[in-house]
Amino acid sequence: MVLQEAQIVVLGSFMTDVVSYVSNLPRMGETLCGHKLAICCGGKGANQAVTAARLGAATAIIGKLGNDSFGKSYLDALKKENILTDFIGLTSEALTGLAQIIVEDSGQNSIVIVPGANNYLTTEDVMNSRDTFTKAKIMLSVLEIPRETVLSGLKLANELGVFTILNAAPAVEDLEKNFYILSDIFCVNETEAEMLIKQPVTNHDEALSAAHRLMEKGCKKHVLITLGKNGALLLSRDDNNSFLEPVFVKAPEVKAIDTTGAGDCFLGALAYFLAYYPDWPLCKTVTNSCRVASLSVQRAGTQTSFPYKHELENDLFV
Secondary structure, eight states: OOGGGOSEEEEOOOEEEEEEEESSOOOTTOOOOOSEEEEEEEOHHHHHHHHHHHTTOOEEEEEEEESSHHHHHHHHHHHHTTOBOTTEEEESSSOOOEEEEEEETTSOEEEEEEOGGGGGOOHHHHHHTHHHHTTOSEEEEESSSOHHHHHHHHHHHHHHTOEEEEEOOSOOTTOOHHHHHTOSEEEEEHHHHHHHHTSOOOSHHHHHHHHHHHHHTTOOSEEEEEOGGGOEEEEEBOTTSOBOOOEEEOOOOOOOSOOTTHHHHHHHHHHHHHHHOTTSOHHHHHHHHHHHHHHHTTSSSSGGGOOOGGGSOGGGGO
């Protein structure tokens, strides 16, 4: 497998995750004693790439790591996942990105990120990776890297006819219209949707209203709102620009141990199914992606929780 044959290109981020497990999330000014600590690989872009690769996708990632021990060990870890790393740069301008994650016993989490080296990924880096876009079917990106860099990737993918998925996270209130226009699938969770439209998203009706509001901002084809344990909402337009019937996809009922990275697992699976099962109805692709993510929340950790293809039920792939 050579770089030009990557079916999925991820334009995204890397984080060293420092994860503290506690009985409950701390209140303002409170100091808690945790019962477990883990240090592992994370970052939305890399998480999504790892999921896709573990499902069997030929996956490349474009990003920036610090020229430090964390960055070098992360690069080795990605190579072990069979992810194509030719367009990952090492910079001495900043340390590898860091995520401080607190996970309570219910599985819910609180996260603070310091992007570090991710902030040094440039539009020039994207243009230098043009070759890997030419054979790709899917381009998946996140907002943990500079916005102008993401836009350059979306524009290049559109120019080359590559299907684009934007995970608009972390959300920003002043997101430029081109992010909506250039994304074939615009995906956010409830919190991110709420920030973008400045309205609460706490139930199905509000989620549907949010999806329509996001469409009004310029989304050309599909809006996908992930709803945690409640699954996902898909709102689409047909070729005549008319809305199709919205689809609420249920997530399997499971006991969550750690929800960290579940959304990334979902998106990596979504990219995989879109690339390798392009004839499926999109609602089936979303449903199966929810099933993959539901397995990840039953395990601790971020990338450590993401399943390999052989761990999943065979009916996910037919």
